[in-house]
Amino acid sequence: MKHPSRRFSTLAIHAGNNADKTYGALVMPIYQSSTFRFDNPDQGARRFTGEEEGFIYSRLGNPTTAVLQDKLAVLESGEAALAFSSGMGAISSAILTICQAGDHIVADELLYGGVYDLLAHIMPCYGIETSFVNTQDVTAFQDAFRPNTKLLYLETPANPNLKITDLRAASALAKAYDKRILVMCDNTFATPYLQQPLKLGCDIAAHSLTKYLNGHGDVIGGALISNKKFIQEVANIGLKNLSGAVLSAFDSYLVLRGIKTLELRMERHCASALQVAEFLQGHPAIRQVYYPGLPQHPGHTIAKAQMHAFGGMVAFELKGGRSAGAKLLNSLSLITLAVSLGDTETLIEHPATMTHSTYNAEELAAAHISEDLVRLSVGLEDVLDIIDDLQQGLDALMLK
Numbered sequence: 001m002k003h004p005s006r007r008f009s010t011l012a013i014h015a016g017n018n019a020d021k022t023y024g025a026l027v028m029p030i031y032q033s034s035t036f037r038f039d040n041p042d043q044g045a046r047r048f049t050g051e052e053e054g055f056i057y058s059r060l061g062n063p064t065t066a067v068l069q070d071k072l073a074v075l076e077s078g079e080a081a082l083a084f085s086s087g088m089g090a091i092s093s094a095i096l097t098i099c100q101a102g103d104h105i106v107a108d109e110l111l112y113g114g115v116y117d118l119l120a121h122i123m124p125c126y127g128i129e130t131s132f133v134n135t136q137d138v139t140a141f142q143d144a145f146r147p148n149t150k151l152l153y154l155e156t157p158a159n160p161n162l163k164i165t166d167l168r169a170a171s172a173l174a175k176a177y178d179k180r181i182l183v184m185c186d187n188t189f190a191t192p193y194l195q196q197p198l199k200l201g202c203d204i205a206a207h208s209l210t211k212y213l214n215g216h217g218d219v220i221g222g223a224l225i226s227n228k229k230f231i232q233e234v235a236n237i238g239l240k241n242l243s244g245a246v247l248s249a250f251d252s253y254l255v256l257r258g259i260k261t262l263e264l265r266m267e268r269h270c271a272s273a274l275q276v277a278e279f280l281q282g283h284p285a286i287r288q289v290y291y292p293g294l295p296q297h298p299g300h301t302i303a304k305a306q307m308h309a310f311g312g313m314v315a316f317e318l319k320g321g322r323s324a325g326a327k328l329l330n331s332l333s334l335i336t337l338a339v340s341l342g343d344t345e346t347l348i349e350h351p352a353t354m355t356h357s358t359y360n361a362e363e364l365a366a367a368h369i370s371e372d373l374v375r376l377s378v379g380l381e382d383v384l385d386i387i388d389d390l391q392q393g394l395d396a397l398m399l400k
């Protein structure tokens, strides 16, 4: 299903879609079946050895989910993809497939809270150690690699404060130390429309499908995109036997539906986020705005080189600190106080006590996640209504 000459929005709609051979349905049906009938025992045996293609049991593969996987592989410019029941399911299945007791991981210190918790607090119990470094300064972390390093784990733009890592430079550094080190990038904030890690030297792109790819706030899902060999390995080990974190046929259908409008949605998210970031920067109640599209952002030049646009996430610190943040979150009427991101609704949250509460106080300080930081996922409402809501909340902070 590869059409190298076709453009992103066309592929987002068409790639993988002519798979329903039974009735020729325009939209891939939901194959809500746990198991699949064999014509005879020989066929069943051939399916299990892989001599014959075909479905066996939905933990091992499902027709609706297979179409989603084909589409994701095309959009991320990978050979193959694997869908999971959550982003954490995808990421933990990959890590458990790559690493065994005695292995070592190098990761950025700023990560999605659940992944940080997994690497910092849970994997050490299984004999897998992680060194946390600042990958923004590529020269500063070359000493972190060890003979037992199996994985360099990156996230850019990073959750929650939009730190940017140069994917080409970071991948090159890992490969120069040992070309067997795999480089994995969590591409959730960017989506394949804005950034393609596999084209920038990474081996694996990971996603929470929960966010922009589904885009409508009604699914929890995840995915990995890589070469055929690695995806097959994760399918056989991490997914089939270790996590069993399989995406359902119904959720696959919903994500397929969401992806059809990914380009349109991302264009709007990006345009509105830039407008909101510029508004916030001009408001006297704000101390600092973090948005890679602003020329003052320390990662702006790299983001501009490796991304097509700068995404829909904005973070900021208020002059009055944490109490001002709480006041602002209490005073909004349109913007919803909730974690998650990439939905049609604009969402706001406080990372230090919510998404990143997996970091203890010292870890928050080391990762430069301030107590004052507020994270905003700019939605698809009229941007002037989003700005009006922020404006009334921020103006109220100025009245003492």
Ligand SMILES: *Cc1c(COP(=O)(O)O)cnc(C)c1O
Residues within 6 Å of the ligand: 086, 087, 088, 089, 112, 114, 115, 155, 159, 186, 188, 189, 207, 208, 209, 210, 211, 220, 221, 222
């Ligand atoms: C949400 C998120 C995850 C985890 O995904 P789930 O679908 O919630 O399991 C991982 N990485 C990033 C950047 C996220 O925003």
